[in-house]
Each structure stands twice: as C-alpha cells, then as structure tokens.
Amino acid sequence: MFESPTIAQFLAVSNLASTAPATLLLAWTLVLVLVDLFAGEERSHWTPVLSCFGLGLSFIANLFVYSPAAGEQIALYGMFIADAFTGFLNMVILVATLIAVLMSWDYLKRAGIHRGEYYILALISSAGAMYMVAANDLIVIFVALELLSIPLYILSAFRSIKNDGSELALKSEESGMKYFILGAFSSAFLVFGAALVYGATGATNIPQIFSIAGGIVGGASAAAFYLLIGAALLLVGLGFKVAVVPFHMWTPDVYEGAPTPVTAFMSVTAKIAGFAALLRLLVTGLSVLVVAEGGAAAWQNTATIIAILTLVLGNFVAISQRSLKRMLAYSSIAHAGYIMVAVAAAGTAGAVNAATQGALVYMMAYMFTNLGAFAVVMAIEREDGSGGNIEDITGLARSRPLMAMAMTIFMLSLTGIPLTAGFLGKLMVFSSAIQAGLFGLAVIGVLTSVVSAFYYVRVVVNMYLRESSGALQPALDTPYVRLAINIALAGTLIFGIFYPLATNLVNMVSIA
Numbered sequence: 001m002f003e004s005p006t007i008a009q010f011l012a013v014s015n016l017a018s019t020a021p022a023t024l025l026l027a028w029t030l031v032l033v034l035v036d037l038f039a040g041e042e043r044s045h046w047t048p049v050l051s052c053f054g055l056g057l058s059f060i061a062n063l064f065v066y067s068p069a070a071g072e073q074i075a076l077y078g079m080f081i082a083d084a085f086t087g088f089l090n091m092v093i094l095v096a097t098l099i100a101v102l103m104s105w106d107y108l109k110r111a112g113i114h115r116g117e118y119y120i121l122a123l124i125s126s127a128g129a130m131y132m133v134a135a136n137d138l139i140v141i142f143v144a145l146e147l148l149s150i151p152l153y154i155l156s157a158f159r160s161i162k163n164d165g166s167e168l169a170l171k172s173e174e175s176g177m178k179y180f181i182l183g184a185f186s187s188a189f190l191v192f193g194a195a196l197v198y199g200a201t202g203a204t205n206i207p208q209i210f211s212i213a214g215g216i217v218g219g220a221s222a223a224a225f226y227l228l229i230g231a232a233l234l235l236v237g238l239g240f241k242v243a244v245v246p247f248h249m250w251t252p253d254v255y256e257g258a259p260t261p262v263t264a265f266m267s268v269t270a271k272i273a274g275f276a277a278l279l280r281l282l283v284t285g286l287s288v289l290v291v292a293e294g295g296a297a298a299w300q301n302t303a304t305i306i307a308i309l310t311l312v313l314g315n316f317v318a319i320s321q322r323s324l325k326r327m328l329a330y331s332s333i334a335h336a337g338y339i340m341v342a343v344a345a346a347g348t349a350g351a352v353n354a355a356t357q358g359a360l361v362y363m364m365a366y367m368f369t370n371l372g373a374f375a376v377v378m379a380i381e382r383e384d385g386s387g388g389n390i391e392d393i394t395g396l397a398r399s400r401p402l403m404a405m406a407m408t409i410f411m412l413s414l415t416g417i418p419l420t421a422g423f424l425g426k427l428m429v430f431s432s433a434i435q436a437g438l439f440g441l442a443v444i445g446v447l448t449s450v451v452s453a454f455y456y457v458r459v460v461v462n463m464y465l466r467e468s469s470g471a472l473q474p475a476l477d478t479p480y481v482r483l484a485i486n487i488a489l490a491g492t493l494i495f496g497i498f499y500p501l502a503t504n505l506v507n508m509v510s511i512a
Contacts, residue, residue, distance in 0.1 A: 028054035036116030175257030186240030193233025264374035300347025310337030348436035362425030372488030
C-alpha cells in the first residue's frame with residue numbers, strides 16, 4: 001500500500017536546502033507584501049530598505065550553499081542543480097538587483113510613482129532569474145522564465161500608473177505592451193520546442209535528454225527530426241530573451257520607453273538568465289548533436305552566424321543613435337553577440353570549460369559596466385524625460401568631474417580597454433573562440449570592438465572636449481544614485497586590475 005512521505009523524508013529527498021538562495025528571496029517577497037500593506041505611506045521607505053536586506057540574506061545563503069566544498073548538488077527530484085555555475089551567476093544577479101534598487105529609490109520618488117510593488121516585482125524577477133540559472137529541466141526553464149518575465153512586463157509599464165497622459169507615461173505603457181506581446185511569442189516558441197524535444201526523447205530532464213539523444217542522433221527516424229527542430233525552437237525562444245539578432249527587434253523601443261532603472265535591470269538580469277539556460281541546454285543536454293563523429297556540435301554554425309549578425313548590427317546601428325538609452329540598447333544587443341561568441345565556442349568539446357568561464361566573466365563585467373552607465377544616464381535625465389541625448393552630456397566633466405570620470409571608465413570597459421573588467425571578459429571570450437578553432441569569429445569580434453569605440457568614445461569627447469552653453473547639473477545626483485555608480489565603478493576596476501579575483505571565481509566552473 002502506498003504511503004505518503006513525511007515532511008522530513010520529503011525535505012531529504014527534494015534537497016530543498018540547495019535551493020535556499022532563490023527560495024529565500026522569493027519567500028522574502030511575501031514579507032515585503034505584508035510590510036507594504038501595513039506600513040502606510042509615511043513609512044514607505046521600509047520596502048526598499050527591506051528589499052536590500054533580503055538581497056543580503058540571499059547572498060549570504062548563496063555563499064554557504066555554493067561553496068567549493070559543497071560540490072554539485074541535485075534538488076527537486078533532479079529538476080534543480082546547485083553547482084559553481086549556479087552560485088557564481090546568483091551572486092551576479094543579486095548584486096545587479098541591489099544596484100537597481102539603489103538606482104530606483106530616488107527616481108521613483110521624483111517621478112511620483114514610488115510604490116512598494118515595484119521592489120516586490122523586482123525581487124520576484126530576480127528569484128526567477130536565479131531559478132533559471134539553476135534549471136536542470138525544460139519545465140523549470142519555462143516556469144522560471146515566466147517568473148522572470150512577467151514582473152518585467154509590469155515594471156516596463158510602471159510610469160503609466162500615474163495615468164496623467166504624459167508622453168513618458170504613454171511610452172512606458174507602449175514599452176510594457178511591446179515587451180509582453182513579443183515575450184509571449186518567445187514563450188510559445190520555447191514551449192513548442194520543449195514539446196518536440198520531449199516527443200523525441202520522452203524526457204524533459206536535461207541530463208536524461210543527453211543520454212537518450214545519443215541513441216537518436218545519426219538515424220533517419222522521425223525522432224531525430226523532431227529533436228533537431230525542437231532544439232532550433234528552444235534556441236529561438238531563448239534568443240528573444242537575450243536579444244540576439246534576428247530576435248532583437250523589441251529591445252530599442254522597450255529600453256527607451258521603460259523607466260531607466262528598469263531598463264538597466266532588465267538589460268542585465270534577463271540576459272544573464274537567458275544565456276545561463278542556453279548554455280545548460282546546449283552544452284549539457286544537446287552537445288550530442290554533432291555534425292560528424294568527434295566533430296563540433298550541430299548548433300555551432302547556427303550560433304556562430306547569430307553571433308556575427310548580432311555583433312555587426314548592434315555595433316553599427318548604435319553609431320547613428322543620439323539618445324543615450326537607445327545607444328545603450330543597441331550596445332546591449334552587441335554585447336549579447338560577444339556572449340554568443342562564447343556559446344558558439346562551447347560547441348567544440350575541447351573548449352567547453354574555457355567558453356563557459358569566459359561567458360561568466362563577461363556577464364559579470366557587463367553587469368557592473370552597463371548598470372553604471374545607465375545610472376549616469378539616469379542622473380542627467382530630467383523629470384520630463386529630456387536630457388538623455390549624447391549632446392546633453394556635454395560639459396559633465398566641468399560640473400561633475402567624478403561622475404564624468406566614472407562614465408569614462410564605463411565607456412572604456414564596454415569598449416574593452418585594458419585594466420577594466422570589460423577587457424578581461426572580451427579577452428576570455430575571444431580566447432575560447434580561438435581555442436575552439438573559430439578564428440574568423442574571433443577576428444570579427446575584435447573588429448566590431450574597434451567599431452564600438454567610435455560611439456563609446458564619442459560620449460567621452462562630449463563630456464571633456466566640447467563646450468556647453470552652460471554648466472550641466474545632473475537632475476538626480478543623490479546619495480543612493482552615487483552609491484549605485486560607486487559600486488558599479490568598483491566592480492569594473494577591481495575585476496579589471498586584479499583580474500585573478502575573477503578568474504579564480506570561475507576556475508571551478510564546469511558544466512560539460
């Protein structure tokens with residue numbers, strides 16, 4: 001006769017302790033809901049304060065769960081994997097969310113949209129991203145993707161809650177709607193791809209897919225066809241989320257219309273979660289799809305083409321942008337291309353670990369640099385949304401020399417100049433491409449980096465070498481914004497100058 005397990009037996013088998021960082025953060029949002037409900041308007045500052053506290057608790061839990069001594073742990077009956085890969089990206093996501101909360105604090109007050117729900121939604125989205133980087137099953141990838149995405153749809157339209165008919169409110173509403181519609185399409189592709197993979201292999205667990213697919217690949221059966229089409233649809237679904245070409249079309253409009261802290265947050269968190277799931281899926285589950293015995297993975301050529309298109313379009317279109325937010329939007333597309341270089345390199349068996357480690361360092365460097373750049377853009381924006389063009393930053397070096405210096409370092413890091421975290425990320429990504437034999441892809445990556453220098457350095461030239469009609473006074477130069485900029489600046493320089501700190505963190509990572 002069947003006996004239901006006790007709570008102790010369930011906890012032991014499911015290994016819920018391994019999910020503590022993400023689960024703790026998700027549970028903390030319930031506390032925030034109650035605090036926000038009963039605190040009242042006069043104590044509304046408690047919600048962002050407690051949000052930072054919850055992020056700190058999750059960060060500490062992450063240090064205990066994903067220590068090198070802990071090794072790899074499987075949880076939730078094989079659907080969740082706790083390893084060094086998960087632990088590293090959890091730290092990146094938590095730091096990114098902390099910086100985004102600091103950026104949002106005074107921005108929301110100035111815009112008249114300071115609501116506790118904002119921080120709750122941001123933490124839920126972060127928890128979804130953390131579940132996604134640890135997903136070991138197609139079902140978990142989908143559920144985590146929705147947990148990540150749905151709050152972002154709402155946050156993108158957050159300025160519309162004022163309902164004042166202003167252009168900013170209308171743009172924000174349009175941004176949320178566009179993101180929702182295209183996000184729904186991407187989710188549909190992902191689900192259809194997962195269904196075909198399940199139909200071919202009879203499994204949704206990623207390691208099981210790897211084991212079963214080995215007996216399918218190379219045959220002329222319908223299962224082999226379904227597996228290939230399913231893999232392609234999964235790539236399309238996640239391609240929308242990370243904004244690679246040709247699935248990038250939502251990015252510029254959504255980034256421009258959303259509140260600037262939300263733009264900064266989604267540009268980092270969604271990209272990290274999407275690429276983490278993509279690496280797990282392709283490297284751990286579908287690496288058995290090879291073009292020939294002992295050859296590269298069948299998806300490597302597709303990933304290479306996507307990387308090239310993304311690098312070229314993102315960098316060249318960014319040159320023509322006058323809005324700093326749209327420029328950083330196309331820049332974000334280009335940086336997705338650089339991470340895609342590492343994904344393509346991971347298609348060669350001998351370069352898997354180097355490519356994975358390069359992608360992780362690049363995502364960390366991108367997190368610090370991009371959030372810092374958006375924080376400076378937010379600081380110079382005025383309440384009516386003006387002040388965000390490249391020409392508007394002219395003279396910043398004279399009125400706010402420290403802020404101009406920080407923006408200069410962020411621009412140099414995005415370009416990939418030595419002694420910045422961005423340089424280390426690009427060096428590791430291009431090295432992995434060379435190790436995988438993708439010399440042409442590495443050359444294109446270097447050349448497009450040279451192209452990117454044009455529009456990044458243009459910002460520096462405007463700040464230092466152009467005369468302005470009057471001294472520029474940043475509209476949102478507050479202690480919290482400055483703290484966000486300083487954290488991003490510290491990360492960009494520390495991991496660029498003392499690069500062994502970054503490389504030692506990822507040396508233990510292996511997902512192959």
